[in-house]
Amino acid sequence: MSDVARVAGVSIKSVSRVINDELPVSAKLREKVKSAIATLDYIPNPAARSLAGTRTFVLGILFDNPSPHYTIKIQKGAYKACVETGYHLRIDHIDSALGKDFLIDQLSALLRHSRTDGFVLTPPLTDNRLVLDHLDRSGLPYIRIAPVIDHGRSPEVRIDDTAAAATAAQFLWDKGHRRFGLINGPAAHGAAANRRRGFLERIDQLAPGATVMESNGDFSFASGLAAGRDLLATAKPPSAIFAANDDMAAGLMVACAERGLQVPRAISVIGFDDSWIATSVWPYLTTVHQPIEDMAYTAVRQLLSREVDEPSSIELDYHIVERDSVLPIVLPASSA
Amino acid sequence: MSDVARVAGVSIKSVSRVINDELPVSAKLREKVKSAIATLDYIPNPAARSLAGTRTFVLGILFDNPSPHYTIKIQKGAYKACVETGYHLRIDHIDSALGKDFLIDQLSALLRHSRTDGFVLTPPLTDNRLVLDHLDRSGLPYIRIAPVIDHGRSPEVRIDDTAAAATAAQFLWDKGHRRFGLINGPAAHGAAANRRRGFLERIDQLAPGATVMESNGDFSFASGLAAGRDLLATAKPPSAIFAANDDMAAGLMVACAERGLQVPRAISVIGFDDSWIATSVWPYLTTVHQPIEDMAYTAVRQLLSREVDEPSSIELDYHIVERDSVLPIVLPASSA
DNA sequence: TTGTACGCGTTATCAA
DNA sequence: TTGATAACGCGTACAA
Numbered sequence: 001m002s003d004v005a006r007v008a009g010v011s012i013k014s015v016s017r018v019i020n021d022e023l024p025v026s027a028k029l030r031e032k033v034k035s036a037i038a039t040l041d042y043i044p045n046p047a048a049r050s051l052a053g054t055r056t057f058v059l060g061i062l063f064d065n066p067s068p069h070y071t072i073k074i075q076k077g078a079y080k081a082c083v084e085t086g087y088h089l090r091i092d093h094i095d096s097a098l099g100k101d102f103l104i105d106q107l108s109a110l111l112r113h114s115r116t117d118g119f120v121l122t123p124p125l126t127d128n129r130l131v132l133d134h135l136d137r138s139g140l141p142y143i144r145i146a147p148v149i150d151h152g153r154s155p156e157v158r159i160d161d162t163a164a165a166a167t168a169a170q171f172l173w174d175k176g177h178r179r180f181g182l183i184n185g186p187a188a189h190g191a192a193a194n195r196r197r198g199f200l201e202r203i204d205q206l207a208p209g210a211t212v213m214e215s216n217g218d219f220s221f222a223s224g225l226a227a228g229r230d231l232l233a234t235a236k237p238p239s240a241i242f243a244a245n246d247d248m249a250a251g252l253m254v255a256c257a258e259r260g261l262q263v264p265r266a267i268s269v270i271g272f273d274d275s276w277i278a279t280s281v282w283p284y285l286t287t288v289h290q291p292i293e294d295m296a297y298t299a300v301r302q303l304l305s306r307e308v309d310e311p312s313s314i315e316l317d318y319h320i321v322e323r324d325s326v327l328p329i330v331l332p333a334s335s336a
Numbered sequence: 337m338s339d340v341a342r343v344a345g346v347s348i349k350s351v352s353r354v355i356n357d358e359l360p361v362s363a364k365l366r367e368k369v370k371s372a373i374a375t376l377d378y379i380p381n382p383a384a385r386s387l388a389g390t391r392t393f394v395l396g397i398l399f400d401n402p403s404p405h406y407t408i409k410i411q412k413g414a415y416k417a418c419v420e421t422g423y424h425l426r427i428d429h430i431d432s433a434l435g436k437d438f439l440i441d442q443l444s445a446l447l448r449h450s451r452t453d454g455f456v457l458t459p460p461l462t463d464n465r466l467v468l469d470h471l472d473r474s475g476l477p478y479i480r481i482a483p484v485i486d487h488g489r490s491p492e493v494r495i496d497d498t499a500a501a502a503t504a505a506q507f508l509w510d511k512g513h514r515r516f517g518l519i520n521g522p523a524a525h526g527a528a529a530n531r532r533r534g535f536l537e538r539i540d541q542l543a544p545g546a547t548v549m550e551s552n553g554d555f556s557f558a559s560g561l562a563a564g565r566d567l568l569a570t571a572k573p574p575s576a577i578f579a580a581n582d583d584m585a586a587g588l589m590v591a592c593a594e595r596g597l598q599v600p601r602a603i604s605v606i607g608f609d610d611s612w613i614a615t616s617v618w619p620y621l622t623t624v625h626q627p628i629e630d631m632a633y634t635a636v637r638q639l640l641s642r643e644v645d646e647p648s649s650i651e652l653d654y655h656i657v658e659r660d661s662v663l664p665i666v667l668p669a670s671s672a
Numbered sequence: 673t674t675g676t677a678c679g680c681g682t683t684a685t686c687a688a
Numbered sequence: 689t690t691g692a693t694a695a696c697g698c699g700t701a702c703a704a
Binding site for chain 3: 010011014024026050053
């Protein structure tokens with residue numbers, strides 16, 4: 001940095017000002033410094049910056065055993081935002097299944113050791129009050145991705161899971177389907193409850209009093225297979241089933257195959273997420289696309305934008321990706 | 337740190353010595369310092385350490401678009417090793433598909449910006465001489481996971497892909513199979529070539545002159561589906577097929593279903609990797625387990641163990657995970 | 673609007 | 689085997 005100052009013919013502090021976009025700097029001086037930085041190919045030393053200053057230039061993301069597909073997309077989005085802003089990304093995994101006490105221990109250790117400027121929380125950590133309380137007490141800024149509880153408690157980035165599931169219901173309805181099945185996600189996962197609600201409410205609007213056959217899973221392939229077998233083991237199975245995520249939809253498709261029900265000719269399937277597995281099954285899965293990568297990107301940018309006072313809530317768009325697992329059916333005359 | 341020195345009644349430099357395991361320290365002094373550290377719950381400041389010293393306490397892992405499953409396992413293993421050693425993990429993604437010049441640009445930027453103490457290279461970057469040359473010139477230590485070319489050029493951690501594929505061949509043979517199919521990975525991926533060689537050589541040993549039907553894929557589900565259709569579109573299809581990874585095996589299983597060939601009753605399938613998708617298909621996939629997580633763990637530990645002079649090569653074990661996609665067949669009398 | 677002096681917490685160098 | 693002191697490269701506080 002002193003080299004830059006010499007080349008630019010200014011003080012070392014002015015260089016610092018330019019780098020940090022501090023205010024009282026004339027345009028002329030800024031230009032001089034910038035060109036000196038360019039010619040010297042100067043890169044600030046983050047260690048020195050964080051030692052002298054208050055920032056660490058490190059951001060943390062907290063995961064709690066989500067699917068690899070989800071994790072990777074989150075990381076990609078967050079990474080992109082970090083590169084753009086000169087930040088580094090630290091990735092930490094917490095296991096909430098190990099019990100409350102242990103969870104607290106993990107969190108404390110993490111907060112003590114990882115000098116970060118903030119955290120990004122992913123589901124289902126986003127809805128874990130133990131974690132939120134701990135974070136609040138630490139005073140570190142954080143942002144939540146797709147939270148369901150305690151809106152307004154912290155900045156957040158999300159999609160409207162309820163509306164998205166309603167769109168899936170509408171989509172199936174518009175294709176002529178009238179007998180529906182629904183495979184739910186785990187109770188602990190707030191978004192799963194919203195997806196259920198959105199789907200059921202829309203069906204009820206379209207055909208008041210209609211019944212939707214439900215079965216519960218835990219977002220895993222195996223649970224989708226089991227739930228599918230469950231749903232299909234009736235005299236008059238649904239003509240279309242909505243699974244609350246793609247992994248369960250994949251399991252469901254296997255259950256269909258076992259019963260000799262061809263997807264989509266005999267039965268239609270729609271998933272949620274648009275994850276890797278959506279194109280690792282046959283036929284390719286029609287599903288609700290969630291902009292996971294973009295959510296993470298947005299979360300990081302938001303977290304870094306010099307903290308606003310009131311917690312922001314950014315809502316991103318979803319859309320249905322129409323592949324090959326849903327087919328329109330001709331309405332029998334009796335349908336209503 | 338000065339607090340620790342005061343409490344322990346020693347100089348600040350002695351504390352530093354204990355923390356860094358430097359040599360001339362008496363046992364007594366070491367104990368005093370350690371207990372002081374414990375009572376004060378002291379944690380060294382990495383920023384100060386890297387500013388004053390030569391280490392950055394950051395390790396980088398380089399990825400080039402592998403599957404999410406693979407990436408996640410690598411990260412988990414590496415993360416564990418980093419936590420144990422007090423290091424931080426930086427994850428970087430390079431895209432080698434964008435052309436040589438661009439690749440070099442990405443690499444240069446990465447090396448200049450990311451102050452790291454070393455890098456872990458994952459396939460197919462491990463076998464990219466452009467990358468290796470660049471890294472060698474930078475002088476930064478690095479270790480390769482599962483390299484195929486230029487052994488001895490750098491430390492490495494790997495499994496014996498050739499032997500592992502031979503084991504798969506032997507496994508199928510022992511189950512009574514005599515007509516084999518083989519779905520290869522992409523040409524650019526060195527390990528894929530080794531798997532092919534191992535499989536073919538073993539079959540040739542067991543039944544000299546036997547022919548194995550081959551088809552080529554690129555490690556993707558879609559390519560496995562296409563290769564499977566290819567292999568199955570003959571008068572006398574194989575009774576058992578080895579796919580060079582699990583994603584292609586999943587595609588192959590769909591191709592089987594299309595033909596009305598039940599797995600494993602009509603046709604047996606064995607994969608490679610034991611990835612997430614192995615239990616996201618039905619029946620669950622019998623596959624060769626690769627200790628990916630452990631390889632990454634070992635790589636980081638090895639990289640951090642104060643650099644040895646001659647490049648080490650650590651070989652880990654593989655084994656077949658027997659699930660439900662391979663069935664023994666009764667030998668027809670005519671088989672040989 | 674710009675510059676000066678100091679200190680952040682640690683390691684390196686050298687002396688004891 | 690131990691200790692004193694000077695860096696490391698930058699931001700903060702304050703003065704100009």
